[in-house]
Amino acid sequence: MSAPYNRVALIGLGLIAGSMALAIRRAGLAGEVTGFARSAETRDVAREIGLCDRICDSLAEVVEGADLVVLCVPVGAMEGVAREIGPHLKPGATVSDVGSVKRAVIEAVGPHLPDAVHFVPAHPLAGTEHSGPRSGFAELFEGRWTLIVPPEGADEDAVQRLETLWQGIGAHTDRMEADHHDLVLAVTSHAPHLIAYTMVGVADDLRRVTDSEVIKYSAAGFRDFTRIAASDPTMWRDVFLNNRDATLEILGRFTEELFALQRAIRTGDGDHLHAYFTRTRAIRRGIIEAGQDTDAPDFGRGKKT
Ligand SMILES: NC(=O)c1ccc[n+]([C@@H]2O[C@H](COP(=O)([O-])OP(=O)(O)OC[C@H]3O[C@@H](n4cnc5c(N)ncnc54)[C@H](O)[C@@H]3O)[C@@H](O)[C@H]2O)c1
Numbered sequence: 001m002s003a004p005y006n007r008v009a010l011i012g013l014g015l016i017a018g019s020m021a022l023a024i025r026r027a028g029l030a031g032e033v034t035g036f037a038r039s040a041e042t043r044d045v046a047r048e049i050g051l052c053d054r055i056c057d058s059l060a061e062v063v064e065g066a067d068l069v070v071l072c073v074p075v076g077a078m079e080g081v082a083r084e085i086g087p088h089l090k091p092g093a094t095v096s097d098v099g100s101v102k103r104a105v106i107e108a109v110g111p112h113l114p115d116a117v118h119f120v121p122a123h124p125l126a127g128t129e130h131s132g133p134r135s136g137f138a139e140l141f142e143g144r145w146t147l148i149v150p151p152e153g154a155d156e157d158a159v160q161r162l163e164t165l166w167q168g169i170g171a172h173t174d175r176m177e178a179d180h181h182d183l184v185l186a187v188t189s190h191a192p193h194l195i196a197y198t199m200v201g202v203a204d205d206l207r208r209v210t211d212s213e214v215i216k217y218s219a220a221g222f223r224d225f226t227r228i229a230a231s232d233p234t235m236w237r238d239v240f241l242n243n244r245d246a247t248l249e250i251l252g253r254f255t256e257e258l259f260a261l262q263r264a265i266r267t268g269d270g271d272h273l274h275a276y277f278t279r280t281r282a283i284r285r286g287i288i289e290a291g292q293d294t295d296a297p298d299f300g301r302g303k304k305t
């Protein structure tokens with residue numbers, strides 16, 4: 001595949017930028033990958049581990065001559081970065097981002113970009129609970145979805161070039177409208193993270209109260225909660241502050257269902273519990289049978305779990 005961009009600039013050298021840098025360079029998808037991080041310490045680490053072809057000491061320097069600039073900072077930091085890079089962008093360049101929220105990012109970043117630049121937001125649905133320049137790995141996006149969220153009237157060639165890049169580093173791509181993206185992600189990612197944070201907090205409180213082994217003997221499901229609840233606090237604070245309406249809508253529905261289940265337990269309404277769990281089990285089976293969970297151990301074998 002020919003390189004879709006000559007120079008790619010990555011801003012915010014953490015898990016996502018680091019993984020992109022390693023993957024793009026491994027696949028030879030850019031002539032040069034440059035990187036910038038706010039702290040000198042992060043830039044030093046990035047140089048030491050050879051994350052990018054070149055680490056720059058300023059935003060102006062990293063975007064100079066870049067054909068693609070990807071903002072990989074927490075959602076709440078996107079606007080400040082966009083404001084600073086705006087005057088230094090090359091005409092015809094594409095600016096993208098990897099933020100977990102899309103409407104707020106489009107509204108924060110868009111106004112700071114010159115007319116001669118294409119803005120094509122995106123969101124890779126891949127991550128871990130780790131952060132920082134040492135956490136990236138080239139395989140992160142393999143077999144995962146990246147949602148491309150082009151604003152109305154976006155340049156088709158710019159959108160396709162970005163899709164080519166993501167596909168070149170192993171991702172499947174799809175296009176989605178920003179508000180729809182934010183609602184879908186509130187269900188599949190944002191509310192589940194908040195629930196995990198809460199459950200781990202509750203267990204921790206309980207441990208203090210009883211001095212028992214709540215964490216030590218936690219089963220696999222709860223261990224997954226503790227992994228998720230170890231995710232970066234700045235990133236997740238910004239997600240909730242910037243996807244407020246969709247997250248509150250989903251949490252409202254969640255709370256209603258939780259109260260109904262709580263009531264069924266209190267009143268001994270086994271039929272309600274059984275019917276509810278039967279419905280949710282059917283959903284899991286449907287996902288497996290449709291071949292949509294490639295991580296499932298029985299994927300493709302049609303076995304019921
Ligand atoms: N971690 C995930 O699972 C995941 C998945 C998909 C998308 N995202 C999104 O990707 C973005 C980056 O997340 P990450 O997991 O790579 O985070 P990270 O914490 O690993 O990296 C973010 C980097 O941005 C830097 N930074 C913060 N503010 C900055 C600023 N004002 N200027 C320059 N650099 C700044 C931080 O120092 C850090 O190096 C976020 O918007 C997040 O919502 C994260």
Ligand SMILES: O=C(O)C(=O)C[C@]1(C(=O)O)C=C[C@@H](O)C=C1
Pocket residue numbers: 099100124125126127128129188189190228
């Ligand atoms: O695997 C994880 O650790 C993640 O939480 C990744 C995850 C997710 O919720 O699936 C987290 C945030 C993103 O914006 C995209 C992916």
